[in-house]
Amino acid sequence: MSSTAPVLSIRDLLITFTGRHGALTAIDGVSFDIAPGEILGVVGESGAGKSLTGTAVIGLLDPPGRIAGGTILLDGERIDTLSQAEMRKIRGRKIGAIFQDPLTSLHPLLTIGDQIIETIRTHLPLDHAQARARAIALLQDVGIPAAETRIDHHPHQFSGGMRQRVVIALALAAEPRLIIADEPTTALDVSIQAQITTLLKRLCREHGTAIMLVTHDMGVIAETADRVAVMYAGRIVEVGPVSQVTRQPRHPYTAGLMASIPGMKAREATLRQIDGAMPRLNAIPVGCAFNPRCERADACCRAEKPVLDKGRHVAACWHPLEANP
Amino acid sequence: MNSVIALTVDRASCHFDVSAPWLTRVLQRQPRRILKAVQEVSFTVRRGATFSIVGESGCGKSTLARMIVGLQPPTEGRLDFAPLALADGSKAAPRVQMIFQDPYASLNPRWRVGDIIAEPIRELKLIADEAGVAARVSELLFTVGLSPADSLRYPHAFSGGQRQRISIARALATQADILVCDEPTSALDVSVQAQILNLMRRLQDEFGLTYIFISHNLSVVRHMSDDLAIMYLGRIVETGSADQIFADPRHPYTRLLLDTIPSVETPNRARQPMSGEVPSPITPPPGCAFHPRCTLALDRCRVERPELRGRGRLVACHVSQPD
Numbered sequence: 001m002s003s004t005a006p007v008l009s010i011r012d013l014l015i016t017f018t019g020r021h022g023a024l025t026a027i028d029g030v031s032f033d034i035a036p037g038e039i040l041g042v043v044g045e046s047g048a049g050k051s052l053t054g055t056a057v058i059g060l061l062d063p064p065g066r067i068a069g070g071t072i073l074l075d076g077e078r079i080d081t082l083s084q085a086e087m088r089k090i091r092g093r094k095i096g097a098i099f100q101d102p103l104t105s106l107h108p109l110l111t112i113g114d115q116i117i118e119t120i121r122t123h124l125p126l127d128h129a130q131a132r133a134r135a136i137a138l139l140q141d142v143g144i145p146a147a148e149t150r151i152d153h154h155p156h157q158f159s160g161g162m163r164q165r166v167v168i169a170l171a172l173a174a175e176p177r178l179i180i181a182d183e184p185t186t187a188l189d190v191s192i193q194a195q196i197t198t199l200l201k202r203l204c205r206e207h208g209t210a211i212m213l214v215t216h217d218m219g220v221i222a223e224t225a226d227r228v229a230v231m232y233a234g235r236i237v238e239v240g241p242v243s244q245v246t247r248q249p250r251h252p253y254t255a256g257l258m259a260s261i262p263g264m265k266a267r268e269a270t271l272r273q274i275d276g277a278m279p280r281l282n283a284i285p286v287g288c289a290f291n292p293r294c295e296r297a298d299a300c301c302r303a304e305k306p307v308l309d310k311g312r313h314v315a316a317c318w319h320p321l322e323a324n325p
Numbered sequence: 326m327n328s329v330i331a332l333t334v335d336r337a338s339c340h341f342d343v344s345a346p347w348l349t350r351v352l353q354r355q356p357r358r359i360l361k362a363v364q365e366v367s368f369t370v371r372r373g374a375t376f377s378i379v380g381e382s383g384c385g386k387s388t389l390a391r392m393i394v395g396l397q398p399p400t401e402g403r404l405d406f407a408p409l410a411l412a413d414g415s416k417a418a419p420r421v422q423m424i425f426q427d428p429y430a431s432l433n434p435r436w437r438v439g440d441i442i443a444e445p446i447r448e449l450k451l452i453a454d455e456a457g458v459a460a461r462v463s464e465l466l467f468t469v470g471l472s473p474a475d476s477l478r479y480p481h482a483f484s485g486g487q488r489q490r491i492s493i494a495r496a497l498a499t500q501a502d503i504l505v506c507d508e509p510t511s512a513l514d515v516s517v518q519a520q521i522l523n524l525m526r527r528l529q530d531e532f533g534l535t536y537i538f539i540s541h542n543l544s545v546v547r548h549m550s551d552d553l554a555i556m557y558l559g560r561i562v563e564t565g566s567a568d569q570i571f572a573d574p575r576h577p578y579t580r581l582l583l584d585t586i587p588s589v590e591t592p593n594r595a596r597q598p599m600s601g602e603v604p605s606p607i608t609p610p611p612g613c614a615f616h617p618r619c620t621l622a623l624d625r626c627r628v629e630r631p632e633l634r635g636r637g638r639l640v641a642c643h644v645s646q647p648d
Contacts, residue, residue, distance in 0.1 A: 217587065222588065223587040256516060257515060273520045
């Protein structure tokens with residue numbers, strides 16, 4: 001996979017919010033690549049900046065938030081400098097989006113067929129009949145039974161899991177290169193969640209679509225993603241193949257996060273907890289953002305910001321945990 | 326583990342009338358439609374233990390929680406709370422309190438934290454003088470890991486985890502001994518979830534609290550529970566000790582549920598997700614409600630509803646045998 005050119009390539013992304021008290025840095029120097037057919041999981045707690053990164057890629061950043069630095073390349077072309085009108089052509093055509101709540105991502109008054117056909121016809125040179133045939137094929141592909149009749153139903157006639165399948169069909173409508181999936185399974189029950197992640201994995205493999213999977217659920221990442229990027233306070237603290245990051249985390253934050261998930265094997269007396277909370281944007285500590293909560297922190301961590309090296313499994317940490325403890 | 330019973334639920338049901346208005350029903354010749362949210366549920370909760378109720382959306386677990394705290398009267402059956410024995414030999418009714426899922430919606434944004442926690446104390450006249458109330462509020466805040474000075478602040482100044490601590494302090498203010506926790510950590514991040522779960526375990530040890538824990542997150546349930554009931558479409562399909570059920574699930578639904586939890590211990594494992602969805606509780610399938618999704622279903626399952634059978638651990642299944 002490393003030989004092929006990445007679909008999405010983000011370098012040193014900097015997103016700031018300008019307010020009354022000056023500019024706050026929400027995303028601070030984030031860089032990553034996603035290869036064709038690869039699922040990159042972006043995990044972090046609330047406020048880590050994972051959704052914001054996804055929003056910046058699809059060009060839906062609301063003011064006062066703005067991209068203050070860095071580049072976003074889609075298939076080698078810069079998309080962070082495009083105008084709203086140019087971005088609108090790319091959105092849906094080259095980048096699809098799946099959001100958390102399937103009910104609010106669909107228009108309640110239009111049939112799902114109308115919505116999918118509209119998307120197809122906006123981006124592909126097909127007439128209505130061809131677009132409808134394609135819409136039915138898409139609905140079948142995402143596992144909606146009796147797609148020929150279901151296409152004329154309204155969103156409220158579908159269950160939560162089925163609605164999320166419709167949203168996935170909509171995201172796939174114009175064969176995009178990249179899908180941003182922001183918490184796609186969070187609103188669903190566990191048994192439905194497993195169906196949706198299995199579907200995403202299959203589609204990613206069959207269509208060669210790259211997926212950026214944003215979620216707070218480490219379990220979903222472990223089941224679905226190929227690689228994972230862990231975010232903390234607007235920075236990526238660790239990147240690597242999912243089995244290595246979950247089994248042998250190198251950054252103390254990732255290790256703490258993994259240890260605080262209750263295990264299924266036995267009932268422990270107490271869970272390991274990370275004391276404190278993620279810093280607010282106006283009070284990000286100097287040096288490593290995690291240093292006030294870290295057991296391994298020393299003077300160096302409090303003074304200088306660690307950088308993320310290049311490599312398969314790397315952590316932005318001055319004192320990373322050993323790869324094989 | 327002691328086996329003093331804190332709560333006995335005996336064949337409790339809760340039905341909701343979801344029929345169309347009378348005139349529409351007469352004109353369109355529609356029958357009444359009854360949603361059977363909880364049907365003939367029986368279990369006992371041991372004092373000082375954690376009893377968890379697990380299931381997917383619409384299985385009736387939250388309705389059951391509301392029935393236990395008295396927000397929803399049971400249509401049939403009864404819930405009996407064993408009275409607490411006081412030091413002087415007299416009996417006092419146990420106090421039941423609830424901890425809600427969303428700490429952003431369950432605290433009044435216009436009240437100071439001190440008043441939120443003091444309200445049950447004042448309402449139930451547990452402490453007569455204001456100085457005593459203030460001292461008790463400070464003590465409660467300290468117990469849940471906040472600072473007594475926080476009583477002057479408003480809920481918006483706190484993070485999700487801190488707000489859930491305030492909810493816990495409010496529940497403890499009544500000297501409640503049974504806490505019904507409806508998804509207490511699902512709105513929280515994992516590292517904060519660990520803090521709250523650890524706090525709840527510590528409080529249980531300190532005050533001998535009984536928890537009735539409602540959740541769909543099985544790894545949290547595994548961590549917290551002593552006993553467990555799995556619900557599907559308003560009925561309990563399997564119940565028993567948590568260790569037993571997690572080690573050796575008997576009902577096919579329990580097995581599938583355990584199999585579908587994403588696990589961080591075995592990344593990228595291939596798995597067969599459970600097909601289908603939970604049917605509507607207004608028109609449940611005949612026989613065993615789980616049969617349309619069950620891989621083991623026999624003809625008998627389609628017509629005859631299985632009863633909960635067994636000793637200790639109970640299973641409602643024709644195919645899978647209890648102990």
